Amino acid sequence: QLQLVESGGGLVQAGGSLRLSCAASERSLHNYAIGWFRQAPGKEREGVSCITNSLGSVDYADSVQGRFTISRDNAKKTVYLQMNSLKPEDTAVYYCAAVLTFRRCVLSDWNYAYWGQGTQVTVAS
Numbered sequence: 001q002l003q004l005v006e007s008g009g010g011l012v013q014a015g016g017s018l019r020l021s022c023a024a025s026e027r028s029l030h031n032y033a034i035g036w037f038r039q040a041p042g043k044e045r046e047g048v049s050c051i052t053n054s055l056g057s058v059d060y061a062d063s064v065q066g067r068f069t070i071s072r073d074n075a076k077k078t079v080y081l082q083m084n085s086l087k088p089e090d091t092a093v094y095y096c097a098a099v100l101t102f103r104r105c106v107l108s109d110w111n112y113a114y115w116g117q118g119t120q121v122t123v124a125s
Helices: none
Strands: 004-007 010-013 018-024 032-039 046-051 058-060 068-073 078-083 092-100 119-124
Touching: 004 092, 018 032, 018 092, 018 119, 032 068, 032 078, 046 068, 046 078, 058 068, 078 092
Parallel strands: 010 119
Antiparallel strands: 004 018, 018 078, 032 046, 032 092, 046 058, 068 078, 092 119
């Protein structure tokens, strides 16, 4: 069973940056698409970004396009989410998720089988 552990969350001022990490227990992430999702209090979970398996094609939600960058280091079994120009509305618990697939990743949470425990990101105005 694949296990995912997020880290890197915290409190940051608006305009600041954070880098989230998603570390996996598997020997290799080559065959997994990885997604980042977030859920703010009282709101539904939304897709933020995803990266397809080792081919590396990516997708972003419109709300983070140009500010967030997803990347993966398969040798380290880790996927990153670099978040720049953070806004108060980015405040949420951020989750990474994985699915064993060779298809292009999607930002729909139902598509993902494995989830981390989440990491809190708080952006102060």
